[in-house]
Amino acid sequence: MDETIRMHRPGEKVPVSGIYECTCGEGHRFTITSTNVQGHSFPPVPENCSGIGWNLMIPARVERSP
Numbered sequence: 001m002d003e004t005i006r007m008h009r010p011g012e013k014v015p016v017s018g019i020y021e022c023t024c025g026e027g028h029r030f031t032i033t034s035t036n037v038q039g040h041s042f043p044p045v046p047e048n049c050s051g052i053g054w055n056l057m058i059p060a061r062v063e064r065s066p
């Protein structure tokens with residue numbers, strides 16, 4: 001697999017808002033749309049999930065401040 005994809009483990013701080021998918025491949029998702037992700041951390045994977053973390057699937061659009 002491509003190891004350049006950065007995986008985020010539960011409890012790590014969320015770097016950017018967007019839609020994250022777990023590593024088990026069954027499509028469990030974690031969505032964070034807040035524009036201010038500071039103070040947010042990744043949740044544990046679902047109980048029936050064999051994954052170990054979250055990958056960023058779709059970054060949320062961020063408005064550029066002038």
Ligand SMILES: [Zn+2]
Binds near residue numbers: 049050
């Ligand atoms: Zn999963």
